[in-house]
Amino acid sequence: MRLAEILAGLFPQGHSVTVRDGLVTGGGRFADGTLHVVGVDGDTPLGVDGALVLSRAVLDAVRAGDRAPILVVVDSDSQRMSRRDELLGLNECLAHLAKALLLADRSGHPTIGLIYGHSAAGAFIATALATRILAALPGANPSVMDLPSVAKVTKLPLDKLQEMAKSTPVFAPGLDNMVATGAVHVVLDPGKPLDGQIRDLIANLKPGDDRDRLGEERGGRPVARGIGAAVIAQAGRG
């Protein structure tokens, strides 16, 4: 699904969302109030400049204090890989964006990620993965790294990795695997109205971070929840 279709589905009465240099900001009337929209479109890499445009939009919403939900739409590349971005502190800028979204969530703004295209690595962590609940549309393609690059780094043959990817969700790129690890909470139904599905997600938001429980139930991250619980238990013994 393309961004224009998503926005048309969310805002039948129109909206103020614009896309500039692949950066999405704006909002519209939604349910009985407002829905803020920020994000990345068009498989655009996220660098220092873009991260600060998005974080500013998020902080503006928090300052307004309307507690309106914030939808983070994502079809991005990975973080922008350049000497300039690292020189200027890309880690600070991406972390700042994630912190802005986490602050919004703590300040009463439900944050919902919606991945409808690609995303990877640092861009994925700073946007979609920093929301309270992450939804995906079929055809979305989140990944940490594509398999040819994984082959290069791990020095394993590509055909072996492709074979392993069929049965091993923990490392392989793709939506199904990110669902299995619990990173993506839910895959939406493109045949049903989008606004109703997003409204239901907002209405049913739960406190806490349940991604490790989902990963355990779905089998993509079999041991993480138990390990975290064991650390908490041992820490609690004087």
Added chain:
Amino acid sequence: MAGVRPASTDPDALSWYEATARQRVVALADPGTFQEFLPPTERRMSPHLPLFDLPRAFDDGIVVGRAALDGKTVLVAAQEGRFMGGAFGEIHGAKLVGLLRAALALKPAAVLILFDTGGVRLQEANAGETAIAETMRAIVDVRAAGIPVIGLIGGRAGCYGGGGLIAGTCSRLAVSEGGRISVSGPEVIETNKGAEEFDSRDRALVWRTMGGKHRRLIGGADAFCAGSVSAFRKAALDLIGRAPAFDLATLEAEQARLETRLARFGDCRDATDIWARLGVNDPEAVPAMDTRAFDETVSRVREADHEAR
């Protein structure tokens, strides 16, 4: 840990860069106070690495536990850069997430994260990436509860990839000359964009662009340490006492700080250009400065110290 001889953990003599994760923690803490959670004797090993015919570690490359620092209880996590580059796998990440969540109930004086990581462990990439996101959320929860989260960066593997994003989420960071903080590593940039964009074999370029001195000068880190464990201990104690709150005012200040940085230095090609604009008299001399000379230089740079993190 019983069996670690005091001679090997003298914090003045022990090099942070050379030490193992467990040596760092033991020497950083008040003597004899470190208690490890899920220690190697429990053998919580990666269920995934055997699929790749790779060796496993009994601790999955991270040490977590409780210690006293100047008599106060702290929770500590230390990544082992010698195992899989300190990368985040499923168990590795879950131990850090569990430690941070434990802090909410235990209310320690601080949580210390001793970074030494290349980022996500690609053999467990989706689990590692998700754990990084969980870690960042947990850090924000801990900070919002008034507990400082302090990052210490000076290990062999640096602090790359998602580790760089976690570092940017901490209340305060201390870094040494050997510490590097970055998202894309030199080899990653070169592989994707070519050696004209970043020549990863040019080590001086790597240190200038990602190293501890550059991060300290531009305000990306809050303390610069000589290479000993005792220097990191002193820095940690100092930073715990001046951790910024996690609230809208702090993030608005960080937004302004980072926007100003881009406006002032966005056209700079090299770190030395930025240092010159920051008012450093002899930018070319910075890489060779000893800690004392560098501290003096930093003290004249207004941008280095701030509450905006």
